Amino acid sequence: EGVSQHHNEEPAFVGGHQDGGAITAQPQWEEEFDLIMKLLPPKAGDKVLDLGCGKGRGGLFILSKEKNCDVSFSDVSEVAGNYLEGQKFTKCSMESTPFKDSEFNKIYSLSTVSHIKNVDKAVKEMYRICGGKALITTNNKWPVHLFRLLSFLKIIPKFHYDKTAIKLYSKSSLKNLFQRNGFVVEDIMRYGEYPSKRLKLPFLKKRLMIVVSK
Numbered sequence: 001e002g003v004s005q006h007h008n009e010e011p012a013f014v015g016g017h018q019d020g021g022a023i024t025a026q027p028q029w030e031e032e033f034d035l036i037m038k039l040l041p042p043k044a045g046d047k048v049l050d051l052g053c054g055k056g057r058g059g060l061f062i063l064s065k066e067k068n069c070d071v072s073f074s075d076v077s078e079v080a081g082n083y084l085e086g087q088k089f090t091k092c093s094m095e096s097t098p099f100k101d102s103e104f105n106k107i108y109s110l111s112t113v114s115h116i117k118n119v120d121k122a123v124k125e126m127y128r129i130c131g132g133k134a135l136i137t138t139n140n141k142w143p144v145h146l147f148r149l150l151s152f153l154k155i156i157p158k159f160h161y162d163k164t165a166i167k168l169y170s171k172s173s174l175k176n177l178f179q180r181n182g183f184v185v186e187d188i189m190r191y192g193e194y195p196s197k198r199l200k201l202p203f204l205k206k207r208l209m210i211v212v213s214k
Contacts (some may be wrong), residue, residue, distance in 0.1 A: 031191055032110075032137065032207070033061055039187055039211050040106060040135040042066035049074060049104040051126065052094050052112030055083040062108065072104070094122040102131030102214075109136045113177070114165040123181040133186065133213045136178075140208050141168030143195050174208055183212035 042048065042062045046069045050059030053073040063071050073080070074090040074097060081089040092098060094109075095118050107130050116122045126134060145168075150156045169177070175185050192206035 029057070032209070035189075035191060035209055036061070036108070036135060037065065039209070040108070040133055042069050042106065044068035046070070046106050047104050047131075048072070049099070049107045049129070051097075051107050051109040052076070052115075053080055053084070053089075054111070055080065056087065058108040058110045059087070060084075074099075095125055097125055097129060099129040101128055103129050105132035107134040109134065111137055111139075113138050113174075114162075114167055114169065117166060119167065119177065120181060123177060123183070127182045127214065130214055133211060134183070135209065135211050136174075137207060137209045138169055138174065139165070140190055140192075140204075140206055141170050141173075143204050143206055144168055146195060146199075146204065169208060170203075171208060174210055178210060178212045183214065186211040186213050 036058075042065055044066060046066070048059065048062055048069050048071045050056055050062070050071065050073045053059055053075045056073050059071045059073050062069055072088045072090065073084050074092050074094075075081075076091070076093045078091050081091065090098065094112065094116055107126060109126070113119055113122070113136060144161055147156065147161075151158055171188055171190065175188050179185060188208070188210040190202060190205035190208055194200045194206070195204055
């Protein structure tokens, strides 16, 4: 079996479908959504922010599981708001938001931290507006480095990674990012697919998820 060469930050998460404000999981999302429900499930009365929301898959999933949440969405791009008609959307960068201190008791930020220029400033801002816990996902750097090496050795065709990803993270560097900006790390794990059936090494799982608290 060959090695999968597609490793964008959101390779499998384009599309999906909304139905009455809910989001229907495509198969490649299911593990991530299952982990969200295990590690930081929504509860009635939660005030939630989907931070760096993109098309809003995180916040819409939360609403599909608990309609009695107060969910807000924010993204640096106005285009994101086009996918969120009828939802509370704020255009802002993650480094500077208009929200109050400790405004949200749960923050979800999916596939965003790799794309932020001043990531420490963004995490400090997340800490400021978080009144409880946050769940963050990003790609694991080690499969990307593996693909780059195999491409350089011409074992696989030229490898293209998402050019908007400024920094890649391992478990340890992601944990350090949040700890040095005030958060307590509750849980951190690798998840997702392996590069191939012959490379089932735990550190090569495609994705990272971290849950932090104040």
